[in-house]
Amino acid sequence: xxxxxxxxxxxxxxxxxxVIALKGVSIKVYENEIVGLVGENGxxxxxFLKIIGGILRKDSGKIYWMSREVEFRSxxxxxxxxxxxxxxxxxxxxxxxxxxNVFIGRENKSLFLPRDSRREIEASRKVFKELxxxxxxxxxxxxxxxxxxxxxxxxxxxxxxxxxxxxxxxTSGLGVIETEKLLNIMTRLRDMGxxxxxxxxxxxxxxxxxxxxxxLRDGTLVSEYSREQFDLHRIVRDMVARExxxxxxxxxxxxxxxxxxxxxxxxxxGFVKNVNFYVRRGEILGIYGIAGSGRTEMALTLxxxxxxxxGTIVIDGKTVEIRRPRDAINHGIGYLPEDWxxxxxxxxxxxxxxxxxxxxxxxxxNLGGLSPIDFSSESKISRDYVNKLRVVPPDIKRRTLYLxxxxxxxxxxxxxxxxxxxxxxxxxxxxxIDVGAKVExxxxxxxxxxxxxxxxxxxxELPEVINMSDRILxxxxxxxxxxxxxxxxxxxxxxxxAIL
Numbered sequence: 052x053x054x055x056x057x058x059x060x061x062x063x064x065x066x067x068x069x070v071i072a073l074k075g076v077s078i079k080v081y082e083n084e085i086v087g088l089v090g091e092n093g094x095x096x097x098x099f100l101k102i103i104g105g106i107l108r109k110d111s112g113k114i115y116w117m118s119r120e121v122e123f124r125s126x127x128x129x130x131x132x133x134x135x136x137x138x139x140x141x142x143x144x145x146x147x148x149x150x151x152n153v154f155i156g157r158e159n160k161s162l163f164l165p166r167d168s169r170r171e172i173e174a175s176r177k178v179f180k181e182l183x184x185x186x187x188x189x190x191x192x193x194x195x196x197x198x199x200x201x202x203x204x205x206x207x208x209x210x211x212x213x214x215x216x217x218x219x220x221x222t223s224g225l226g227v228i229e230t231e232k233l234l235n236i237m238t239r240l241r242d243m244g245x246x247x248x249x250x251x252x253x254x255x256x257x258x259x260x261x262x263x264x265x266x267l268r269d270g271t272l273v274s275e276y277s278r279e280q281f282d283l284h285r286i287v288r289d290m291v292a293r294e295x296x297x298x299x300x301x302x303x304x305x306x307x308x309x310x311x312x313x314x315x316x317x318x319x320x321g322f323v324k325n326v327n328f329y330v331r332r333g334e335i336l337g338i339y340g341i342a343g344s345g346r347t348e349m350a351l352t353l354x355x356x357x358x359x360x361x362g363t364i365v366i367d368g369k370t371v372e373i374r375r376p377r378d379a380i381n382h383g384i385g386y387l388p389e390d391w392x393x394x395x396x397x398x399x400x401x402x403x404x405x406x407x408x409x410x411x412x413x414x415x416x417n418l419g420g421l422s423p424i425d426f427s428s429e430s431k432i433s434r435d436y437v438n439k440l441r442v443v444p445p446d447i448k449r450r451t452l453y454l455x456x457x458x459x460x461x462x463x464x465x466x467x468x469x470x471x472x473x474x475x476x477x478x479x480x481x482x483x484i485d486v487g488a489k490v491e492x493x494x495x496x497x498x499x500x501x502x503x504x505x506x507x508x509x510x511x512e513l514p515e516v517i518n519m520s521d522r523i524l525x526x527x528x529x530x531x532x533x534x535x536x537x538x539x540x541x542x543x544x545x546x547x548x549a550i551l
Contacts, residue, residue, distance in 0.1 A: 055118055057082050057246050058103070058134075058215055063112035065098055065270075067453065070444055072098045074270040075112070080215065085237060085247040087257035090267035090290050091485040092457025093443035096250045097139065099267070100217045103248075104136035105129040117214075135208030139220040139456055143200045145193030150175035152192055153207045178206040182236055196342065198229045205236065209245075216240065217248040220456075222256060223482055227513060227546060228341055234260050252457070252485050254286055266290055291487040298490060299518035302497040306521060307332035310505045311384075311474050313353060316362030322348040324529040326362070330474065330505040335496055337520030338509045341549050345529035346509050347389055350476050354379035354386045366474070380408070385472030389479045389509075391463040395451055401462055402433035402447040408470035436465035440491055457484040464492060468499070475499060476507045481515065493519055513542045525549050 056079040065073040073095045080086050090096050101107040103114060105123030114121055116132065123129040126136060143152045150168075153175045175188035184202055192200065201221060208216045218237070222230040237247055237260055251257050257264060258281045266274045266289040274289045276282075309329045316326040322345045330336045340346040351357040353364065355375040364371055371382050379386065385408075388394055395404055406413060406429045413425050433447045440461040442454070451462055464480060477496070481489040496506050496519060510516050516523055517540050525533040525548040533548035 054081055056080055056115075057117060059115040060099075060103070061113040061115070063099065063102060063114070064110045065095070065102060065107065066110055069446065069449065069453075072270050073102075073109075076267070076270070076272050078265055078272065080246050080248060082214075082246055083241055083244055084262040085241050085249055085260050087261035087264035088248055088250045088267065089252070089254060089257055089264060089286065091443070091487055092461070093269075093455045094267040094290070094485075095270040096267055097219055097455065100136060100219055100248065100250060103129070104134060104217060106136070130208070130211050130213065133212065133214040135204075135211065135213040135216045137201065137204045137208070137216065137218050137221060139223060143192040143203050145191060147192055148189050149179075149186070149192060149195070149199075149203050149206075150188035152203050153178065153188070153210055155207070174210065175206060178209050181209065182206060183232065198225055198233075198342065201233070202236075209240075213245065215246045215248070217250070219250045220252065221249070222251060222253060225342065225511070227511065228550070230256065252489070254283055254486060258283065258286075268292060287486050290485065298486070299515070300490060300494050300497065301335075301519050302501070304333045304497065304500045304521075306334045307503060310367060312365040314363040314365070316349065316352060316364075317360040318348060318352045319358045319360045322529050323352050323357075326526075326529075326531055328524055328531060330507055332503045332505055333500050334521045335500055335506045335508055335519055337516040337523040338507060338526060339511070339513065339516045339523060339545055339549060340526035342511070344526040344549065346526045347478055348529070349526065350386060350478055350507075350509060354384055354476070356386075380470070380472070383473040384476065385467050385470045385474070386476045387464060387467045387478055387480055389482060391456075391460045394463045394466060395459060397450070397452040397459075399451060400448050401437060401442065401451055401454075402429055404451050404462055405433045405436055405447075405465045405469050408466060432469055433465070436468060439495065440465055441488060457488065460484050461488060461492075464495075468495065472504070474505045474507070476509070478509045479511065480508070481510070481512070489515075513545060517542065517545070 058080040061077050063073050063076045076099060088096050098107060102109045105125045105128050150172045154171050172188050179186055179188065182202055182205060186199060221233055225233060234256060241247060249257055249261060262278055264276045264286065265272060266286060268290060276286065308331060310332045312329040314327055317324055326349050338346050348357060352359050355373040355378050364373055366382055373379050373382065413429050430447060437445050437447055442458050442461050451459060461484065467475065480492055499506055508520060521537050523535045523540050523545060524531050525545055527549055535544060
């Protein structure tokens with residue numbers, strides 16, 4: 052018997068200045084199914100979801116929702132018609148409570164009837180309970196982390212009785228436990244009659260829950276797989292148009308002397324408590340911990356971004372004082388933040404961003420005034436990193452603002468690598484980027500280690516930590532609770548140390 056799709060797109064095209072984002076994309080989504088949508092950074096995945104969700108306008112093509120042609124003019128109109136979008140950069144209103152965030156657009160606007168807060172609170176609590184979350188809906192949005200903010204948007208979609216929920220990289224900011232919970236919620240939603248489009252760079256996660264998978268490459272739909280056809284290597288090959296044989300290209304590097312030692316590091320608010328560790332030249336030191344373990348707070352305290360209560364930092368045998376990030380840079384410590392937005396100037400070009408940390412070294416020496424910049428050298432350095440990291444489009448003069456989220460992340464990494472630091476702290480360096488770029492960045496980590504530099508890899512991806520690290524530290528409740536050599540590490544051992 053013929054099944055009519057709940058959503059169908061026909062020949063969708065979308066152009067931006069200098070790039071064609073979508074080239075005739077046609078897909079179908081049926082009731083009660085999870086459809087995966089995968090592709091490299093810049094493939095057009097987020098653009099496609101935003102067109103369906105009323106955030107962007109298509110240039111041409113047709114969208115059929117519940118068998119009628121539509122073009123939603125706003126996210127609210129889409130939501131009112133049963134289509135919800137949960138973006139990669141989850142953003143709820145911090146000054147409003149969770150229940151008020153759930154009810155945005157559905158609150159009573161009558162001048163004569165008071166807002167029924169009690170009803171909204173109870174309704175929100177019920178929806179959160181359906182999602183398996185026990186939380187007080189009165190809590191303000193600014194008081195919750197990424198995963199709860201994300202669940203608040205899902206709760207809003209459920210309350211609006213959405214028939215289709217589109218998730219854009221929903222697990223990119225989550226640890227192992229939070230990810231498993233979210234994937235379980237997706238399957239539960241499907242069983243409740245909700246259809247889902249799931250965009251993710253983590254192909255294994257998509258394969259675990261999806262009924263079908265579409266692959267986008269350079270704005271074009273290149274393949275479709277039913278569940279019985281799922282094959283990781285074929286899907287990755289379709290995404291990147293080349294064979295990716297090794298996902299974790301770790302190389303054996305001769306490890307040298309200790310380059311940095313951290314003793315009894317604590318912050319002023321109790322997120323970081325008496326942290327002790329060392330890292331050696333040529334070593335990739337992995338640090339793992341679930342959300343809230345203090346791993347990022349430790350790094351920010353180390354580089355002087357957060358106030359330090361106590362602790363000693365020794366670099367190359369000398370005790371150094373780091374009170375602010377500039378001190379860390381001067382002592383050869385480079386930091387890539389988990390959120391690339393903290394390290395980029397979006398209105399600047401790709402080339403200007405990459406060269407920013409070394410701008411003074413690019414100045415031409417002359418006899419007076421402010422020395423001009425050697426733009427030829429700046430362009431060469433920037434072009435080398437753009438090509439190494441496969442930034443799309445590879446136009447170094449393009450404003451960073453116009454890149455996809457994953458390509459902005461690549462530019463942030465290029466900027467750090469250009470800084471010539473001898474100790475690099477990488478906080479979720481492969482977060483939100485495609486599988487091909489992940490491999491390239493992991494290769495770069497090995498190249499950095501081969502140069503005799505030290506890499507501290509902070510990651511919530513257990514396979515990445517285990518396969519790329521020479522040693523692994525596990526953090527829990529602000530302190531280091533376990534250490535494993537490469538040979539003795541396993542996912543079970545590390546996960547157990549992180550939780551118990």
